[in-house]
Amino acid sequence: MRVQLLSDLHMETEAFEPEVASEADLLILAGDVDSTWQGLRCFRDWPVPVLFVPGNHEYDGRDFEAAREGLRALSEELGFVLLDNAARVLTDAQGRRVRFVGSTRWSDFDVFGAAERERAMRAAGYFQRVMAATRHGLPFDAAAVREEALACLNWLSSELQAGETSEHWDATVVITHFAPSLRSADPRYGRQPGTASFCNNDEALLPLARLWLHGHLHCQHDYWFEAGTGVPTRVFCNARGHLRKGEPARFQPKQTIEVFAPRPFRT
Template sequence: MRLQLLSDLHLETEAFDAEPAPGAEFLVLAGDVDSGWAGLRHFRDWPVPVLFVPGNHEYDRRDIDEARQGLQALADELGFLMLDASSLVLADDEGRKVRFVGSTRWSDFDLFGERERDRALRAAGYFQRVMAATRQGQPFDAAAVREEGLRCRAWLESALAEPEAGPDWEATVVVTHFAPSLRSCDPRYGRQPGTASFCNNDEALLPRARLWLHGHLHCRHDYRFAHAAGSTRVVCNARGHRRKGEADGWQGTRLIEVFDRPAL
C-alpha cells in the first residue's frame, strides 16, 4: 500500500497547491492543513481516498467539541475519511488489508516524566494562548489539553491492544498529529520544556504498529524504532512555513510504502 502524507500546510497563511503523488493509493492529511478550514476543500475530488486526522490548529479560536463536530460534517461533505479516536480497515490495489488507527493525540506533557510536567505545562501556556480555543466557555488551556491528551492516550492504548497484524488485516498504521517520541523533536529546539507540546512519550505503543505517521513538528523525520518484535517506522512529512525556510527541501509527492520492511 502506497501512501502520500501531507501535514502542516498552514494554508490559512501560505499560498500552496498540493499535487497528487503518482502511484499513491491513499492520501493522509495529518493535521494543520488550514486553521480556517477553507484549504481542506482543495482536497475535494482528490484522485484517491483521503484520510484526515485534525491538527491542533484546526481548533483555533473555536470550542473544541463544536469544532470536532464541524470537522466531521465537513469531512463527510468533502468525502474524507476522518480519523479521530476511530479506526478503519482499507484494502490496497493488491487486496492487502491495512488497519488505520487515528487520533489527534493531544499532549499529556509527560514527555520528560512526572517531575518535569509542571515546567512543560507552563511552557505550553504560550501555545494555548495562540490557539485561543475554548471548551464549554472556558479556555482550552494547558491543563485542559493534558486532560484531552490522557483521553487520547487511553483510547489509543485500547485500540492498539489488538494485534498489529490481526485476523482481518495484515498491518496496522497509526496516524496522529502530535509525535509519538522525543526522537521526532525539532532539532532547532531539541530537549526543552516546550518540546512536550509537540511530542508525547508513546514509545510503549510503537511496537503495536508497523507504521506511525504524524505531523505537528515543522521538520521531516523517517526513522525506525527498534523493539523486540522488529521495528516500527515513524514518518513525518510536515511542510511548515515557507517564510521561515521550513519548506526548503520538502517533497510533497513522496510515497510511503506500508509493507516496506527494510532490515535494521
C-alpha cells in the same frame, strides 16, 4: 499500499497548491492543514481516498466540541475519512488489509516524566493562548489539553492492543498529529520544556504498528524505532511548515511511503 502524507500546510497563511502523487493509493492529511478550514476544500474529489486527522490549529479560535462536530460534518461533505479517535480498514490492489488508526493525540506533557510536567505545562501556556480555543465556556488551556490527551492515549492504547496484525488486517498504520517520541523533536530547538507541547512518549505503543505517521513538528523525519522486540517500526513525518522560516526545504509534497516496505534486518 503506497500513501502520500501531508501535514502542517498552514494554508491560512501559506500558498500551497496540492498535487496528486501518481503512485499513491491514498492521501493522508495529518493535521494543521488550514486553521480556517478553507484549504481542506482543495482536497475535495481527490482521485484516491483521503484520511484526515485534525491538528491542533484546526481548533483555533473555536469551541472544542463545536469544532469537532464541524470537522466531522465538513469531512463528510468533502468525502474524507475522518480519523478522530477512530480506525478504518482499507484493502489494497493485492488484497492486503491495512488498519489505519488515527488520533490527534494531544500533548500530555509527560514526555520528560511526571516530575517535569508542571514546567512543561507552564511552557505550553503560550501555545494555548495562540490557539485561543475554548471548551465548555472555559479556555482550552494546558490542563484541558492534558485531559484530552489522556483520553486520546486511553483510546489509542485500547485500539492497538488488538495487535499490529490479526485475522481482520495484515498491518497497522497509526496517524497522529503530535509526535510519538522525543526522537522527532525539532533539532533547532532541542529538548526544552516547550518540546513537551510537540512530542509525547508513546514509545511503548510504537511496536504495535508497522508504520507511525505524524505531523506537528515543522521538520521532516524518517527513522526506525526498535524497542528490543526485533521488529522495528518506521516513524515518518512530512510536515511543510512556514516558508519564511525555511521549513519546507526538505518537504516532499509528492513523496509516497510503502506500508509493506521491508523492515531492516536485525540480528
